[in-house]
Amino acid sequence: MDVSRRLFVRTFLLNTAWMAGLGGTQRLRLAGELVPSPDDNRGVLNIHPEDYPALAESGGSVRLGFNPVRSNHLPDGTLHPILINRLESGGLIVLNAECPHASCAVRTLSQSSNTHTCPCHASRFGVDGRRISGPAPFGLEVLESEICPDGSLDILVPRLKFSIASKVLDLGIFKRIKIDFPARRKVSYQVVFKSEAADDWQIVPFATSEGATLSQSVFPGEGLLTSLFVDVPKDQGIFAVQILQEEV
Numbered sequence: 001m002d003v004s005r006r007l008f009v010r011t012f013l014l015n016t017a018w019m020a021g022l023g024g025t026q027r028l029r030l031a032g033e034l035v036p037s038p039d040d041n042r043g044v045l046n047i048h049p050e051d052y053p054a055l056a057e058s059g060g061s062v063r064l065g066f067n068p069v070r071s072n073h074l075p076d077g078t079l080h081p082i083l084i085n086r087l088e089s090g091g092l093i094v095l096n097a098e099c100p101h102a103s104c105a106v107r108t109l110s111q112s113s114n115t116h117t118c119p120c121h122a123s124r125f126g127v128d129g130r131r132i133s134g135p136a137p138f139g140l141e142v143l144e145s146e147i148c149p150d151g152s153l154d155i156l157v158p159r160l161k162f163s164i165a166s167k168v169l170d171l172g173i174f175k176r177i178k179i180d181f182p183a184r185r186k187v188s189y190q191v192v193f194k195s196e197a198a199d200d201w202q203i204v205p206f207a208t209s210e211g212a213t214l215s216q217s218v219f220p221g222e223g224l225l226t227s228l229f230v231d232v233p234k235d236q237g238i239f240a241v242q243i244l245q246e247e248v
């Protein structure tokens with residue numbers, strides 16, 4: 001997988017805060033940042049619209065995926081891509097790219113026709129997702145999104161949420177944190193850390209066995225419950241597991 005082409009985003013769903021207090025007092029807690037609600041299966045994707053030149057102008061459109069898209073226009077995995085369109089009003093709208101007819105991934109907006117077309121059976125949809133023609137029984141799902149104070153865009157993506165469990169392992173001469181989560185097939189993950197809520201996330205090297213060298217930065221999911229191991233930080237901070245996405 002060519003990770004260098006991937007656009008790095010803060011895509012995470014449940015944080016584990018790690019407190020390494022004085023006197024060896026240590027505890028774990030769930031920060032719960034950006035989790036819409038406990039029974040909501042949506043996860044938050046945060047992007048910076050300026051990272052996508054196509055979104056600079058009205059009618060611009062990008063398609064972002066967590067799984068690759070196959071030549072038959074279905075995702076190679078369980079997550080469909082999303083579509084982000086720049087509206088005439090200057091705002092952004094986010095659509096689920098899953099066609100309501102037979103689930104193919106709908107293409108980005110055509111600048112000439114101002115419509116999305118499904119590559120499988122040619123259903124057409126407007127810039128706002130409404131159905132225009134074709135066998136699709138209704139329009140594309142509009143995803144909830146919100147511009148953040150820093151100008152980035154938070155998008156609530158269906159089925160993106162996952163849970164994380166963590167614990168501290170005492171390996172004698174050093175300690176490690178074991179992070180467990182279900183890693184979806186063909187989805188790539190990173191572990192990130194920040195000391196304070198306002199800090200930027202930093203990528204953390206990890207190992208896939210408890211005593212191994214921390215030499216990896218991207219984990220390619222295989223559809224299995226996965227354990228990653230990281231060092232215990234010197235000070236308090238927050239760990240998160242984030243998903244990578246790219247234009248597809």
Ligand code: FES
Pocket residue numbers: 099100101102103104118119120121122123134135136
């Ligand atoms: S899957 Fe889109 S029109 Fe059939």
